[in-house]
Amino acid sequence: MIREEWLNRLFKRLTHLIIGAISLSVVSGLLMIYLILNPSLSLVGSNLQKGKDPKTTIDPDRIENGIHVRTGLVEGKGLMAVVNNCTNCHSAKLVIQNRMNREKWNSTIQWMQETQNLWDLGKNHEVIVNYLVTYYPPQSKKRREGLKEIEWYVLED
Amino acid sequence: MQDPDPFQLFGKNNEMSVLNDKPWNIEAKAHLLDDAVTPNSSMFIRNNGIIPKNIDPQNWTLTIDGESVISKKSYSLEDLKTKFKQYTYQLTIECGGNGRSEYDPPAKGNQWTIGAVHCANWTGVRLRDILEDAEIKEDAVYTGFHGIDQHLSGDPSKEPISRGCPIEKGLQDETLLAFQMNGKAIPLAHGYPLRLVAGGWPGSVSGKWVNRISVRNVVHDGAKMKGMAYRVPCKPVAPGEKVNEDDMCIIESMPVKSLITYPKSGAILKKSKTLNIRGHAWASEYEVASMAYSIDFGATWHKCLLEKPVNRLAWQHFSAKIDFPAEGYYEVWAKATDSNGLSQPMVVPGWNPKGYLNNACHRIAIKIM
Numbered sequence: 001m002i003r004e005e006w007l008n009r010l011f012k013r014l015t016h017l018i019i020g021a022i023s024l025s026v027v028s029g030l031l032m033i034y035l036i037l038n039p040s041l042s043l044v045g046s047n048l049q050k051g052k053d054p055k056t057t058i059d060p061d062r063i064e065n066g067i068h069v070r071t072g073l074v075e076g077k078g079l080m081a082v083v084n085n086c087t088n089c090h091s092a093k094l095v096i097q098n099r100m101n102r103e104k105w106n107s108t109i110q111w112m113q114e115t116q117n118l119w120d121l122g123k124n125h126e127v128i129v130n131y132l133v134t135y136y137p138p139q140s141k142k143r144r145e146g147l148k149e150i151e152w153y154v155l156e157d
Numbered sequence: 158m159q160d161p162d163p164f165q166l167f168g169k170n171n172e173m174s175v176l177n178d179k180p181w182n183i184e185a186k187a188h189l190l191d192d193a194v195t196p197n198s199s200m201f202i203r204n205n206g207i208i209p210k211n212i213d214p215q216n217w218t219l220t221i222d223g224e225s226v227i228s229k230k231s232y233s234l235e236d237l238k239t240k241f242k243q244y245t246y247q248l249t250i251e252c253g254g255n256g257r258s259e260y261d262p263p264a265k266g267n268q269w270t271i272g273a274v275h276c277a278n279w280t281g282v283r284l285r286d287i288l289e290d291a292e293i294k295e296d297a298v299y300t301g302f303h304g305i306d307q308h309l310s311g312d313p314s315k316e317p318i319s320r321g322c323p324i325e326k327g328l329q330d331e332t333l334l335a336f337q338m339n340g341k342a343i344p345l346a347h348g349y350p351l352r353l354v355a356g357g358w359p360g361s362v363s364g365k366w367v368n369r370i371s372v373r374n375v376v377h378d379g380a381k382m383k384g385m386a387y388r389v390p391c392k393p394v395a396p397g398e399k400v401n402e403d404d405m406c407i408i409e410s411m412p413v414k415s416l417i418t419y420p421k422s423g424a425i426l427k428k429s430k431t432l433n434i435r436g437h438a439w440a441s442e443y444e445v446a447s448m449a450y451s452i453d454f455g456a457t458w459h460k461c462l463l464e465k466p467v468n469r470l471a472w473q474h475f476s477a478k479i480d481f482p483a484e485g486y487y488e489v490w491a492k493a494t495d496s497n498g499l500s501q502p503m504v505v506p507g508w509n510p511k512g513y514l515n516n517a518c519h520r521i522a523i524k525i526m
Contacts, residue, residue, distance in 0.1 A: 089309040091179035097268040108265055115384075117310035141261040143504040147422065147488065150522045155424035155432075 078131030081124045105132045167346045170198045176267045180204040185272035188421035195275040202346050203252045206306040206317025214350045223371035225297035241282040246331045247471040248356030249276045249439045256515025259505045262397045264512025276472045279354045281335030285328045293372045300327040301377030302353050302364030319379025320361050331470050356470030357441030359408050389509040396508040410442040413495040414516040422521035430481045439472040440495035448475040451490045481525045490520040
């Protein structure tokens with residue numbers, strides 16, 4: 001009796017093990033197929049190799065539709081000088097959301113040099129300011145703009 | 158902390174707008190702020206530096222120092238929690254630059270639209286009780302906070318921000334050293350484990366990750382107290398006018414303002430021509446005395462129902478039932494008036510170099526079909 005019970009238990013354990021092994025191989029098989037279909041593995045990849053954006057391993061400075069993909073800055077003369085000098089401390093998002101004339105961009109750079117540890121930009125100073133006033137100039141909003149980009153939806157009560 | 162998914166990282170609603178990811182600056186939309194008490198998921202984040210890592214609450218200390226303290230004194234978090242009475246207040250915190258995006262000519266900085274305001278419950282001890290325990294001198298005029306966030310340049314000798322408030326504001330009942338937000342430990346992005354909360358004043362006065370408060374016998378001169386930061390011209394100036402630093406004054410209480418949080422802008426009413434609107438209004442150190450709406454661009458104004466605040470410095474809720482006269486396009490404009498008789502302007506208020514204090518009326522688009 002005892003021996004039979006023991007055999008029974010052993011059999012059950014073996015079945016569990018086999019089921020486990022089969023499910024594991026099915027899961028890993030599916031994962032393999034997923035990897036083949038989606039080698040860049042955009043979601044998981046960023047967790048696995050921290051700090052390395054897998055998209056940029058193709059070309060870190062590639063341009064798509066006139067936009068420098070990595071930073072979101074507009075393509076144009078002086079772009080790389082801006083990328084290399086203006087996105088070390090803060091994100092390019094801070095540049096992109098601002099609109100200033102030459103004097104204001106200049107004084108902003110000067111403020112960063114005086115108080116925020118920005119280095120001397122040398123010959124790049126003019127290149128950078130030219131880029132900024134060309135692609136990120138002030139836009140007139142007058143005393144109040146109208147509502148823009150209204151997303152209409154039916155309100156059910 | 159510069160992870161690409163801020164919504165997951167900070168527990169934010171994915172309709173929030175990321176203005177900047179280094180440093181993190183994220184704002185809400187009006188309809189996300191519909192709750193009476195703002196949940197973390199809809200709270201704006203405004204950071205000047207890098208969010209600290211590896212915080213050890215067991216060994217956290219708060220030091221009270223400065224010229225106007227008899228002798229420097231330190232407290233552990235445990236000391237604060239066990240030796241002093243705890244209070245909970247619902248406090249409105251609005252970024253000084255909320256609405257900056259509307260100024261013309263544009264002002265530099267994060268281009269906040271309307272979502273840099275929240276009103277959560279904060280639990281902690283009164284700064285006053287701590288300062289009394291630490292014994293401050295009669296010549297105290299200002300408090301200045303220090304936190305452990307890192308300067309963007311990585312320079313350890315620089316503080317990203319170290320602001321403060323006049324001692325009178327620091328000694329108010331509602332000025333807290335908080336360790337809880339909405340009944341839980343403060344989320345990291347909002348200042349865990351200890352945050353100074355000074356409701357009604359620019360959010361920058363409510364220092365995060367605070368480990369030191371200096372009691373000063375002069376106006377605090379920490380980072381972003383001087384120059385143009387969190388200051389407006391002492392006298393009104395023309396749009397775009399150059400203003401000297403000496404002619405700029407520190408912002409204190411924020412102006413009266415309101416938000417329509419329901420419905421979301423863009424609502425089409427198909428059968429009914431009646432619309433229930435609701436939202437919040439606040440006037441910082443003062444109370445909102447009345448609330449009105451207009452559906453004809455200010456030609457006529459109608460009263461809203463307005464509730465009292467749950468405590469001083471909390472926002473107030475308003476509501477109204479609007480009957481539209483005919484089919485067509487409308488805008489609902491909301492206007493709050495404070496206890497001093499000051500109302501929100503319909504146009505963008507006086508221009509200032511850094512684009513602060515835009516309290517222009519909020520409005521939503523409605524179509525009746």
